[in-house]
Amino acid sequence: MDHPMPSAGRTITLPTLDYGDVTLTCPQWCTGHADHRPDTYRADIHHRGPDVVLAFHGAEIIAAGLSQSPFATIVTPGLGGPTVGASVSPPDRSLTPVDLYSLAVALDSYADQLRDLAEQLHALLVGGAR
Ligand SMILES: [Zn+2]
Numbered sequence: 010m011d012h013p014m015p016s017a018g019r020t021i022t023l024p025t026l027d028y029g030d031v032t033l034t035c036p037q038w039c040t041g042h043a044d045h046r047p048d049t050y051r052a053d054i055h056h057r058g059p060d061v062v063l064a065f066h067g068a069e070i071i072a073a074g075l076s077q078s079p080f081a082t083i084v085t086p087g088l089g090g091p092t093v094g095a096s097v098s099p100p101d102r103s104l105t106p107v108d109l110y111s112l113a114v115a116l117d118s119y120a121d122q123l124r125d126l127a128e129q130l131h132a133l134l135v136g137g138a139r
Contacts, residue, residue, distance in 0.1 A: 025051045031080075036093075038075050051080045055089065057096070073097040073109070 019039075022032045024047035031051050035041070039056035058075030076089055076096035084090040087102045094103035097112065104112065 023047075023054060025049060025054070027051055033079060036077065052078065052082055054078065054080055071097065071099065073104075073112075076103060 018037075019035045020032060021035060021042060022030050023042055023045050025031050026048055028051040031054065033054070036056055038058040040059055042054070045054070055076055055078040060072040060074040062072045063070045073095050075093060077091065077093045078089050079091055081090040087104075089096065089103040094105065095109050096103050097109075102108075
């Protein structure tokens, strides 16, 4: 995989609505803040890592990547915060490592179901059933 890997300790300054210019240090995994808008609040600043994407026939099925909102003041479990999490979309939740492993298990199980469905479909088509 080709991941942009900025140098550690990169310091950036971002304009915000409530705190003016905010200077912060990005973690090594942060891909940058090119999409930052000056009309957002400091609490909305978030570091994002490169997405791990499952795509099929050009459509994105699910994406996950590291995420952290260093200035978040309201911490709602599952919606990110100052602790690094894995942002997963859908369902637009921030997952812990345990949650992420659970998701991987669920996807493994789903892949098995798809294989079963493919076998059933193949048998139907080969058997000439409708
Ligand atoms: Zn950053």
